[in-house]
Amino acid sequence: MPFKKLEFIFPWRSYQEKFINNINKHIDDNHLHVVAPPGSGKTILGIEIIRQVGKKTLVLAPTLTVRNQWENRLQTFFIKDGLYNDFSFDINNPKGVTFSTYQSLHSFFKKFEDKADYYAFFESENIEAIVLDEAHHLKNEWWKCLIELKRINNLTIVALTATPPYDSDALEVSKYFSLCGEIDEEIAVPELVKEGDLCPHQDFVYFSKPEDKEINFIFEYRMRISDFLDELKQNTAFITFLNNHRFLKSTETCLNEIYSNPEYFSAILIFLNAIYQEIPKEKLYILGFEKKDKVEFPVFTNDWAEVLFQNLIVSDRLNLIENEPFLNDLETKLRRLNIFENKKVDLVGNYQLYRSLSNSPSKLKSIVAIISNEYKNLKSDLRAVVLTDYIKKEFKTTEDKEVSLIDRLGVVPIFQHLRTNSIPKKEIAVLTGTLVIIHKSTIQTFEQFEPIEKYSFISFETDSEYVEIVPKVGANHLVNTITKLFELGEIKILIGTKSLLGEGWDAPSINTLVLASFVGSYVSSNQMRGRAIRTQKGNLHKTGNIWHLVCLDPTDSKGGRDIEVLTRRFDAFVGVSISEENYIESGIGRLNLPNIYKDVTIEYLNEKTLSQSKKRENLKNKWKHAIGKGTGISREIKQYYPGKEPYNIEKNQVFNDVVRYSFLELSVALSFFLPQFLVKNLNVLLTNGVMAFIYSLLTALGLSFGWKTYKSIKNYIQFGLLHKDLNKISKALLDTMYDLNLVSTNKDEIFLSTDIQPKGEVVCAIKGASEMESALFINSLQEIIEPIKNPRYLIVKTNWFRKNFEIQNYYSVPEMFGDKKKRCEVFLKNWKNQVGDSEVFYTRHLEGRKRLLKARMFHLSNSFNETTKKAVIWN
Known part of the structure; x- marks a missing residue:
């Protein structure tokens, strides 16, 4: 050995x-x-x-x-x-x-x-x-x-x-x-905080509004696309082109193509429906619909336009070669609108708008506000690092009076903004691979660690109080030396690049981190965040504040791409809640941010956040109490509420309707309607007998109240039982995993819970299983309940209520069961035991393809929305 x-x-x-x-x-x-x-x-x-x-x-x-x-x-x-x-x-x-x-x-x-x-x-x-x-x-x-x-x-x-x-x-x-x-x-992070290897920490989001020119850019961008799509709906040449598409002209001969790319065919039909063109029923039959089905077409949104153009201009281009002049003209228009680049159509504006907002100069003001707040709170104890993507040396020559005009995010712009505000200049420094700037007063301490003759000290162009340090040959310890000065407190605010300081760099004294980076993924975000949450030897009181910057899109009620990207990155961060209730979980939900930003006052949000960030002593207590509530991590999945109206409103409407039409109005009928009916139909009772009278009564009641009752009960079945369905599905899944020996943990030690939250989200959690078993369970449950993609097997509920109320629910059989028919049959057996009567369909032959397409059409309204979210929780 x-x-x-x-x-x-x-x-x-x-x-x-x-x-x-x-x-x-x-x-x-x-x-x-x-x-x-x-x-x-x-x-x-x-x-x-x-x-x-x-x-x-x-x-x-x-x-x-x-x-x-x-x-x-x-x-x-x-x-x-x-x-x-x-x-x-x-x-x-x-x-x-x-x-x-x-x-x-x-x-x-x-x-x-x-x-x-x-x-x-x-x-x-x-x-x-x-x-x-x-x-x-x-x-x-x-x-x-x-x-x-x-x-x-x-x-x-x-x-x-x-x-x-x-x-x-x-x-x-x-x-x-x-x-x-x-x-x-x-x-788990809580275990590390509990053991003292990580310090108590909190994430904060600071919001900004775009500058006027950015707002104008966004509005113009959105309007150009909107106007283009409106014109397209009136464009007879485009409409004729689509009507002559082989998918419509020769549908039967194109079945394999349609089944392999149903979104393309759907996009064509959705566009034609949007211009009020009647869609032949036989085209819908191709998608698996039947004569009795009521088809509700989705709105022709930018997402569907993107699917349509991506196929016409790129994926299907070779098959439309006879229309090349027309397509070339369409491509030119898309390029002029800046919505087609590198063979990618982007009508949603993810890249264009994200680049604009994520790099917004408004974030420079956010950084100044954050650092000023932290400096006032921590004073000499402050150790702040601001990480960004680019240096932007071209702004080194910017004079003080022009600093406010800088319109780019970068190391030098941030440095310029901080040094010209109320923060003491001697506290600020810059550390990157090619640019190092310190205050002159720091040189004396610098000499204690480095032979000064190995460096040149050049006065900074626009502020003689600073010097730029340029190493001579053989000087390669500059990063270590500046880090020591930061650790000692000679430098309290350090501005650097993610590439140099984001991973592998170690400065345990950091207690404030501002992430002004918009390039990268959760991996780099988590690595950067890790700089601030380490404990510092000899400093038992250390806490870490991590600041994330968001520039809101005024044209998007959900806040825009900047907050969307941040939300996705937070899936990798496990932390303590910001509300009075103490709990630990992954995801941005624990920060209690608004879901809709349309009428939100940014100033109020930021003031509240700055106030919360000062309560560092309280932060330690929050972690202590939240950790005390649990013993380990478990995994959960959240299914978002699918209704068009907010959950509370729709829940009340559905419940009240069921009660009203099934009970209250029936009581009214018996009180007022029945006496009148009795008087008018007394002769029926006398001449034809009791049974004939009862039939007449039931017919009258059905005509008066039956349709409303039917609609109400249907809505209740469709939307009112989500958490009960998920509970049953989760049990069926776990039973199958046991039957197929995919779980070795004793069944008595595993606990499943399903709860419905105030906003209508249904949460299913698994506790007691191993990490691998939990991940396998949650990943498979997500496969079952998210919008249908392309499973080998499809499961369809077939109970009496759903048949008679024309409600059809489709679910994917998870990949781990769908690879073999026998495993799928085990899943169906457990599904029937827990969920109810259902059938399984194989989707790799013609009839199965039709059924699959119908299932996907059933989920079309959610095709571009996030319907589920996985999370790690401490309990």
Whole structure:
């Protein structure tokens, strides 16, 4: 065993010990995939995994700094006396454990003309395990030299990350999990806060309004598209072109194409319906509808226009070659409107508007307001970092009187704004890879750490109180020195780039972080956020405020793309609620932000947020109380309310209607209608008997009140039983997982809960299962209840109420059951036991395709909306 000299020389944290005890159980399948936030000791846990696995190992890290940390942690935490020598930094000369980088492995891989020699090298050197540190970096092409190596050499793979790349495209996510395996263990943020490895922290969102020119740009952009679509609806040439499309002219011969791309066919029909053209019933039959079905067409929105144009201009272009002049003209119009670029149609304006709002100069004022507030609150204790994407050196020469005119977000614009406001200048500095600026008063302390002759100090162009530090040859410790000055408090506000300070940079004193970055994903966001939530040795009172900037879109009642992107990123952040109720969960919901921003006063929101950010002592208590409510993390899924009106309004309407028409109005009928009916129909009773009289009475009641009662009961069944349905579906799913041996945890230890929240969301949570079992359950439940995509099997409820009230509910059979018919039949058996009478349809033949299309049409109104949300909760 190559690592018998290694042994951890300190006590393990409780969450670490719990993880370590499960290593052997997880490594059985040659995979161990661990998700743990920054500050949890991933490197130390990685070394312990290597020690227990006991195989010759290659450790891969994203940077040289992180690579060197591995060797440092090994020598510091696992060796009592002397040094451990059975390690190497050279992949060409591996030892018991070799520390390298992804870049080095990729370069090593490219050296081999015959890749068989590459695989043979690992076999001959007896390397049997690979550790992938910060595994989210594997989205890059580095994975190519690993995936085949893993397969051919049957290597043990250990993957460590703070954030899996969930928001990448499906192919990258698939590659990531094919190499790393499913997540085996996740160390929760609350456990780290409880143990003192992370400090109590809170996220805050600061809002801004676009500048006038940005508002004008947005309104003009929206109006140009709206006018274009209105003109298109009057354009006889376009209407004729669509009516002559092969999908309409030769529908029967195009069935395979239509079934493989039903959205395209649907978009054509929805457009023609929008111009009041009658759609032939037989075209709807193609989509699986029947004569008795009432078809409600969706509105022809920008989303549907995008689907239509993307197919006409790109995907289906070759099949429409005879219309090339017409399509070329249409493409030109789309390009002039800036809604077609790089073979992508974008009528929603996601890219154009997001670029405008995310980089809005209004955020410069937000940063000044945040830093001013934090400085007033913390004074000399402030350690603030502002991270952004670009340096923007062109603004170095901006004079004080012109600073307010800067219209770009970047390091220099932020520096210019902060130094010209009420914050003391000596507290501010800039640290990037190519630009370092400090106040002159800081030079004296700087000399204590660095030989001053190794640097040139150049007076900053527009403010002589600052100097720009330019290293001479051989000076490469500048980042470390500026970091020390920041830690000491000589610098209290540091402005830098995400690329330099966002990952791997360590400054435990940070207590305020402003994320002025709009490039990147949850991965980079979580890594940046991790800078501020670490504990600081000797500072037991440290808390962290993380600030996120949003510029609202005045043309979008939901706030626009900026808040949409932030909402998605918050799925990766687990934190404490901002309201008086103390709870811990992932997602932006815990910040209690508005759902609709149409009539919201931004000034009020920001003032309230600034006030909350000052209550740092209260923040510590919130974490303590919220952690005390639970013992571990569980997973839940939230199904959003599907009604057109707000839940409370529609719930009251439906309930009142059922009561009114089923009971109240029936009482009125008996009180007033019955005596009158009795008088008028007394002769029927006398001449034809009691039964004839009762039939007449029931007929009259049905004609008077029957339709209203029918509508009310139908609405109640459709919308009023959502949480009960989800509860039954979740039980059917769990029963099937047990029947198919996909769950090993004792059934008595697993608890399912389903609740309906005030806004109508239905939440289903699973507790007591392992991390892998919970993830499998929640992912499968999401497959079942989200809008129909392209499942192999479809399940349809067939009970009496739904048949007679013309309500049809379609659900996807999860992929893990749909791969084989026998597994699907097990699911159907449990579904019938828990949910009720239903049928399963195979969708890969003609009739099944029709049924699938009908199911997808049933969900058309939700095609572009988020209908479910997964979350991690502490309880």
